Amino acid sequence: MASYVRAEIVEEVTEGGFPIQTGTLGPQAVDIQSLYARYGLLAYDPGYRSTASCKSAITFVDGDSGVLAYRGYPIEQLAQHSNFLEVAYLLMFGELPTGEQAVRFRDDVRQHNLLHEQVISFFRGFRRDAHPMAVMVAVVGALSAFYHDDLDIGDPDQRLNAAIRLVAKMPTIAAASYTYSTGRPLRYPRNEYDYAANFMQMLFGMPNQDFVLDPVQARAMDMILILHADHEQNASTSTVRMAASSGANPFACIAAGIASLWGPAHGGANEEVVKMLMEIGRPENIPKVIARAKDKSDPFRLMGFGHRLYKNVDPRAKVIQETARKVLAHLGLENDPLMAVAMELEQIALKDEYFIERKLYPNVDFYSGILLRAMGIPTKMFTAVFAVARTVGWVSQWLELHNDGTHGIDRPRQLYVGKPLRNYPVGR
Numbered sequence: 001m002a003s004y005v006r007a008e009i010v011e012e013v014t015e016g017g018f019p020i021q022t023g024t025l026g027p028q029a030v031d032i033q034s035l036y037a038r039y040g041l042l043a044y045d046p047g048y049r050s051t052a053s054c055k056s057a058i059t060f061v062d063g064d065s066g067v068l069a070y071r072g073y074p075i076e077q078l079a080q081h082s083n084f085l086e087v088a089y090l091l092m093f094g095e096l097p098t099g100e101q102a103v104r105f106r107d108d109v110r111q112h113n114l115l116h117e118q119v120i121s122f123f124r125g126f127r128r129d130a131h132p133m134a135v136m137v138a139v140v141g142a143l144s145a146f147y148h149d150d151l152d153i154g155d156p157d158q159r160l161n162a163a164i165r166l167v168a169k170m171p172t173i174a175a176a177s178y179t180y181s182t183g184r185p186l187r188y189p190r191n192e193y194d195y196a197a198n199f200m201q202m203l204f205g206m207p208n209q210d211f212v213l214d215p216v217q218a219r220a221m222d223m224i225l226i227l228h229a230d231h232e233q234n235a236s237t238s239t240v241r242m243a244a245s246s247g248a249n250p251f252a253c254i255a256a257g258i259a260s261l262w263g264p265a266h267g268g269a270n271e272e273v274v275k276m277l278m279e280i281g282r283p284e285n286i287p288k289v290i291a292r293a294k295d296k297s298d299p300f301r302l303m304g305f306g307h308r309l310y311k312n313v314d315p316r317a318k319v320i321q322e323t324a325r326k327v328l329a330h331l332g333l334e335n336d337p338l339m340a341v342a343m344e345l346e347q348i349a350l351k352d353e354y355f356i357e358r359k360l361y362p363n364v365d366f367y368s369g370i371l372l373r374a375m376g377i378p379t380k381m382f383t384a385v386f387a388v389a390r391t392v393g394w395v396s397q398w399l400e401l402h403n404d405g406t407h408g409i410d411r412p413r414q415l416y417v418g419k420p421l422r423n424y425p426v427g428r
Helices: 002-015 035-039 075-081 084-093 099-111 117-125 132-145 156-182 195-204 215-227 235-245 250-261 269-280 283-294 315-330 337-351 353-357 364-374 379-404
Strands: 059-062 067-070
Touching: 067 075, 067 084, 067 315, 075 215, 075 315, 084 099, 084 195, 084 215, 084 379, 099 156, 117 132, 117 156, 132 156, 132 250, 132 379, 156 195, 156 250, 156 379, 195 215, 215 315, 215 364, 215 379, 235 250, 235 379, 250 379, 269 283, 269 337, 269 364, 269 379, 283 337, 315 337, 315 364, 337 353, 337 364, 364 379
Parallel strands: none
Antiparallel strands: 059 067
16 A cells, blocks of 8 residues: 555656656655746755755665665674775775775875874863863864865865865874873874774873783774764764855865764764763663653653664664673673663663654664773763764765765755734834
């Protein structure tokens, strides 16, 4: 019946003169670009829940089936077999690199991972207790004042160079925002390490001693970066694309994306999960929390469950839960109280009709905070780690928009509900 109704709708829309756009995967889209010009009508879709804002070949999400794929490769396979720089190349260029391409791309990233010494001086202008995301927004935006040779967005070579610079420098910027807040000296990148391990040595290394790399934690960080690298047209990615559509320089576009990611409903969600688990404290307190989550009059929300897109298990959540268990066992934290609360909460929620009916499954934020905390990363740095990962998705989307050539400036319309036209009361 549903397919019959769908066929009727498609036929009616097509007969009305609105073509149907068909992608490689996922639902079809009605092309309503001529709706206003022909009928004087606007489509009303708050939050863009039923609107495809662009065509993209980068990331596919099927929330009903719990599928996430980068350039066609399932996220589970990439997390198991790939590494972050290989995934970065895949997202930016469309295919997995050959051995030679991988080495050249790695060398290009290493060539640009240092910060200009004058940029380093910016960090001293912030309060010690500034949130790392506030620092990152400012510093990334300021890069446009230093790299004038990357600001001509009409030049494909400059676009690519800017994209690589951003991917290369983001771990250095994020780590510096953290070490500055702790009073420790900034650590420079070390090119003998891979991308994730280099990020960790900049976060935790001390200048008066050699950094001892824990390969288990380094691999976990690499996996975290892979899982968060891109996620279709989310809030921050849409922000980057909208800024890019105006012709803004790449550094300003990515700074805008960082600002959007900072929101607690987006990149800050894993911070909220950890806070919630700490408030719950013990597994025996979970029934009271479940009751509060069901109470419509209670503003309490069960963080880490449900997702705007996923009506099935978030595929990233499966991977990150398994990794969290491995890292906790490796660190001798099998009895970590937060993990105990999280696992019990998940088991109770997944058997509860309230959550089953609403398809509220654990998402990637539910276990990522536990994993990051176990690795020694402070809560206020969680979103900064997310930003390091998502930068490659942002620049890939930015490159795609500019390579398209047909995408003009984004200009959403509105349904005006204010006062009607009226005359100014002269002599009042």
